[in-house]
Structures are given as C-alpha cells and as structure tokens.
Amino acid sequence: xxxxxxxxxxxxxxxxxxxxxxxxxxxxxxxxxxxxxxxxxxxxxxxxxxxxxxxxxxxxxxxxxxxxxxxxxxxxxxxxxxxxxxxxxxxxxxxxxxxxxxxxxxxxxxxxxxxxxxxxxxxxxxxxxxxxxxxxxxxxxxxxxxxxxxxxxxxxxxxxxxxxxxxxxxxxxxxxxxxxxxxxxxxxxxxxxxxxxxxxxxxxxxxxxxxxxxxxxxxxxxxxxxxxxxxxxxxxxxxxxxxxxxxxxxxxxxxxxxxxxxxxxxxxxxxxxxxxxxxxxxxxxxxxxxxxxxxxxxxxxxxxxxxxxxxxxxxxxxxxxxxxxxxxxxxxxxxxxxxxxxxxxxxxxxxxxxxxxxxxxxxxxxxxxxxxxxxxxxxxxxxxxxxxxxxxxxxxxxxxxxxxxxxxxxx
Amino acid sequence: xxxxxxxxxxxxxxxxxxxxxxxxxxxxxxxxxxxxxxxxxxxxxxxxxxxxxxxxxxxxxxxxxxxxxxxxxxxxxxxxxxxxxxxxxxxxxxxxxxxxxxxxxxxxxxxxxxxxxxxxxxxxxxxxxxx
Numbered sequence: 001x002x003x004x005x006x007x008x009x010x011x012x013x014x015x016x017x018x019x020x021x022x023x024x025x026x027x028x029x030x031x032x033x034x035x036x037x038x039x040x041x042x043x044x045x046x047x048x049x050x051x052x053x054x055x056x057x058x059x060x061x062x063x064x065x066x067x068x069x070x071x072x073x074x075x076x077x078x079x080x081x082x083x084x085x086x087x088x089x090x091x092x093x094x095x096x097x098x099x100x101x102x103x104x105x106x107x108x109x110x111x112x113x114x115x116x117x118x119x120x121x122x123x124x125x126x127x128x129x130x131x132x133x134x135x136x137x138x139x140x141x142x143x144x145x146x147x148x149x150x151x152x153x154x155x156x157x158x159x160x161x162x163x164x165x166x167x168x169x170x171x172x173x174x175x176x177x178x179x180x181x182x183x184x185x186x187x188x189x190x191x192x193x194x195x196x197x198x199x200x201x202x203x204x205x206x207x208x209x210x211x212x213x214x215x216x217x218x219x220x221x222x223x224x225x226x227x228x229x230x231x232x233x234x235x236x237x238x239x240x241x242x243x244x245x246x247x248x249x250x251x252x253x254x255x256x257x258x259x260x261x262x263x264x265x266x267x268x269x270x271x272x273x274x275x276x277x278x279x280x281x282x283x284x285x286x287x288x289x290x291x292x293x294x295x296x297x298x299x300x301x302x303x304x305x306x307x308x309x310x311x312x313x314x315x316x317x318x319x320x321x322x323x324x325x326x327x328x329x330x331x332x333x334x335x336x337x338x339x340x341x342x343x344x345x346x347x348x349x350x351x352x353x354x355x356x357x358x359x360x361x362x363x364x365x366x367x368x369x370x371x372x373x374x375x376x377x378x379x380x381x382x383x384x385x386x387x388x389x390x391x392x393x394x395x396x397x398x399x400x401x402x403x404x405x406x407x408x409x410x411x
Numbered sequence: 412x413x414x415x416x417x418x419x420x421x422x423x424x425x426x427x428x429x430x431x432x433x434x435x436x437x438x439x440x441x442x443x444x445x446x447x448x449x450x451x452x453x454x455x456x457x458x459x460x461x462x463x464x465x466x467x468x469x470x471x472x473x474x475x476x477x478x479x480x481x482x483x484x485x486x487x488x489x490x491x492x493x494x495x496x497x498x499x500x501x502x503x504x505x506x507x508x509x510x511x512x513x514x515x516x517x518x519x520x521x522x523x524x525x526x527x528x529x530x531x532x533x534x535x536x537x538x539x540x541x542x
Contacts, residue, residue, distance in 0.1 A: 230502065
C-alpha cells in the first residue's frame with residue numbers, strides 16, 4: 001500500500017503573548033487606506049487630508065473608549081516599546097532636574113529596563129523592586145522606596161512572560177499620596193482584562209496594537225490630561241500628536257488599531273469566557289498527564305491566557321523542538337535570541353535548572369479546544385520521551401536528591 | 412476726544428513695574444497699568460515677544476516663563492491654554508501664555524523670562540514684528 005506522506009503543515013499557534021493574528025475585520029477596516037484613501041492626515045487644505053484625518057480621529061476615540069478616557073489623551077506611537085521610551089525619557093526630560101529617582105520592578109519588559117539603564121548612565125537613580133515567588137511586588141517595599149526626589153514608578157499591569165497581574169490601583173494610590181507619577185506598560189493587559197485608566201488612576205500607559213488582534217507597527221501612549229502630565233518629546237518635528245510625537249501618522253495602521261480596539265471593547269466578556277474555559281482545560285490536562293511540573297507565577301492574580309510552566313528534568317528548547325507542530329515560546333519573544341535564562345523567572349526565585357525547562361503557552365480569541373487537546377497530546381508525549389532519555393529523571397526515580405550532588409570535581 | 416479702541420482699556424491708574432529677561436539675558440524694565448496682559452505690555456515696550464494669533468488663544472508664540480512663587484499665586488490656566496502650552500518650545504513647569512496673564516500688584520519687581528525660541532523657525536535670525 002502506498003504510504004501517503006503529508007507535507008508538514010503550519011504549526012498550531014499558541015504564542016498569543018508574542019503577537020496575535022490580525023483579525024479579518026481589522027484588515028477590512030484598513031484596506032481603504034492602503035488603496036484609495038491615501039491622503040496625509042496632516043494635510044489641512046484638501047479633502048484627501050480631511051478624510052484620513054477623520055478616520056484617524058475616529059480610531060483615536062475607539063482606543064480612548066477601550067480604556068475609558070478622552071481621545072485627546074491618546075498619542076499614537078510605533079508601538080509599546082516607543083511608548084515606554086517616550087514615557088520614561090519624557091518624564092525625566094521635563095522634570096528631571098529636581099526629580100531623578102525612578103522605581104520599577106525586576107520583571108518589567110526589556111524596553112523599560114533598558115531605558116532605565118540608559119537613564120542611570122545619565123545620572124538617574126533607579127530602584128528595581130524585587131518580586132515574591134508569585135511574581136507580585138510588595139506594596140510595603142514600594143512605600144519604603146519612595147523618596148522626596150522620586151519621579152515615577154513604572155509597573156507593568158500584566159506580565160508578558162508569566163501573566164501575573166499587579167495591584168496597580170493600590171500602587172497608584174500609594175504613589176499619588178507622595179506626589180509620584182505612575183506609568184504602566186499595559187501592552188499585555190489591554191483587550192485581555194478590563195482596563196479603566198480612571199479607576200486605576202495612572203498617569204501614563206503604554207498600549208500595543210498587535211497584542212489586540214491589530215496590525216504590527218502601531219501603538220499608543222495614554223497621557224493624562226487632568227491633572228496634566230508633561231513630557232519632553234523624544235521625537236521632534238512638526239509638533240503632531242500634541243507636540244509629543246512628531247511624524248506623519250499611518251492612517252491604515254491607526255484605523256486598524258482603532259477597529260481592533262472597538263472589537264475588543266464589545267467582545268471582551270466573550271473573549272475572557274473563552275480563554276477561561278480553555279485555560280481550565282489546559283491546566284487540568286497538564287496536571288493529569290504530566291507529573292513533576294511547576295506553574296510559574298501567581299495562580300490567583302493572573303491573566304489566564306498566559307501559562308508559564310516548568311517541566312522538571314526536561315530541557316526547554318529541546319522540548320519546544322520536540323513539539324514542532326505547536327508554536328509556543330520559552331520565556332518571551334524578545335529574550336529568545338539571548339542565551340541567558342529568563343530574568344523574570346530568576347526574579348521569581350525559580351532555580352536555573354527549572355528556568356531552563358520552562359515553556360510559555362498563550363491562548364487567545366481564535367484558539368480552539370482541539371488545539372489545546374493537540375498541545376496536551378504532543379506535550380505529554382514529548383515530555384515522556386525526553387524524560388526517558390534523561391539521566392536526571394532516572395536518578396529522581398531512584399530517589400536520589402539531585403540538589404545534593406557535587407557535579408564538579410577538583411583538579 | 413479720542414476713544415481708545417481696546418478690549419482691555421486701562422481699568423485703573425495703578426501702575427506696576429517689573430522686568431522681562433530677554434533671550435540674550437539682558438533685562439528690560441517695563442511699567443504698566445494693572446489689568447494689561449503680558450503680551451500687550453511686551454509689544455508696548457518693544458520686547459521681542461511674538462504674538463502670532465493676536466491674543467486669540469490659537470498659538471504658543473507668546474510663551475513666557477514665570478518665577479515659581481508668582482506662577483503658584485496665579486489662577487490655573489484653562490485646558491485650552493494648557494493644550495497650546497504643550498506645543499510651546501522650551502516648556503517648563505512654570506510656563507504660561509503671555510496673552511492670558513494679566514498683571515497686578517503680585518508682579519511688582521518680578522523677572523519674566525522669555526524662552527530661547529518659539530515654534531516658528533527663525534534659524535536665520537529673522538525677528539517678526541508685532542502687529
């Protein structure tokens with residue numbers, strides 16, 4: 001009998017923290033601005049400009065509605081990385097003479113940490129707050145770290161690697177009592193959990209378009225207007241976007257972002273329900289089929305679409321390669337290129353051997369039950385095979401405590 | 412009888428004296444009746460403060476920097492003024508639009524700093540005349 005060999009088809013996508021597929025409704029909204037309506041939204045003298053300006057302003061209000069603020073508080077940027085840079089460098093540029101202390105956490109996204117490192121070179125003092133084993137910062141420690149020259153506190157709302165949700169409302173309350181600005185990288189939170197910037201009382205917030213089924217290359221920065229937050233712009237020019245971000249806006253990207261935000265607002269309850277259901281299926285499945293696992297990050301304060309799991313005695317990269325037909329990530333996309341184990345997991349207190357075994361599974365709007373079942377199948381099979389090959393697993397089975405072994409010999 | 416055509420006609424004869432610090436750090440002493448705004452006073456005394464939109468709250472070229480004690484004592488600017496200040500060159504925490512600030516006794520002997528430039532590009536050294 002002839003064996004029919006199927007060509008390897010595209011893997012199942014389960015890496016929704018890295019990026020999300022562009023919703024087709026978003027693509028529909030974008031197409032006119034990539035074909036017929038090509039005007040520059042800042043052209044004030046003719047209808048080509050007026051029509052694209054109208055579309056951009058509509059998108060702005062769609063995004064503002066999603067986070068419960070006015071459209072004038074939203075500045076379009078090229079993404080959350082630019083928004084984070086603009087917020088921190090902007091605050092320092094404007095208020096830096098008297099206020100040159102910044103507080104952030106050890107689990108922030110690299111763009112925040114790298115910006116803080118850059119500002120340290122410029123003479124800013126930065127406090128990196130540690131997190132507990134659940135991934136949450138201590139409010140007591142935050143209170144104690146605030147000094148008279150503290151400029152701002154930057155804490156991400158939902159962590160991209162472990163999905164943990166920080167208590168931002170309480171953080172804002174503590175900071176505003178002491179006259180400190182609050183910035184939050186909300187890229188992984190928007191359209192995943194309800195975000196109300198008035199309720200959270202933050203001053204600056206970064207949003208990323210491609211995390212909410214919108215196009216890549218666009219983001220936004222929420223800049224509070226009452227009381228007004230002033231920033232020194234990092235991109236100078238003609239003064240677009242309230243002088244904070246000069247440059248011609250891309251109508252197709254803005255419109256796509258706006259439509260994605262509008263969809264997110266109406267579909268958020270359904271999305272949350274869908275993700276919750278799949279998360280329960282996934283978690284139960286992993287716990288049943290695979291022994292010796294550890295979930296990284298608080299199970300209670302968590303966005304359920306992000307599950308970071310460590311599989312003892314199995315190496316993470318080889319596991320990912322063993323489950324070729326599923327696309328997941330180890331750590332986060334932006335750290336995939338570097339060889340160091342995740343600094344987020346290290347901050348949680350996860351030992352290096354477990355950090356190397358971790359996998360991040362992301363569930364989203366378009367994930368199906370079948371995909372979750374497929375992942376569980378592949379994962380349990382691969383973990384079993386890899387453990388059979390693992391001498392450490394063998395030793396564990398025999399009851400030897402791995403931590404007590406002296407691996408190196410003096411010579 | 413010549414009737415002064417001015418919305419802000421001199422309301423009282425009480426005068427106040429203060430200084431404008433120019434871009435080259437020289438001081439210009441000015442004396443004005445109370446109730447005039449800073450832009451009018453600057454134009455009367457040939458101080459280099461541009462006022463492109465003629466006090467209609469549509470530009471940021473009359474941007475001035477006040478000393479902190481004086482800034483704190485003045486009433487809060489309206490959101491429209493704040494929006495325009497966002498666009499001003501060399502913005503500081505104590506910046507105001509000169510056409511929106513009326514002088515009174517609090518201004519006695521203060522130094523009002525002019526910013527180094529405005530949004531309009533005069534990198535060739537051109538100085539616009541008041542109109």
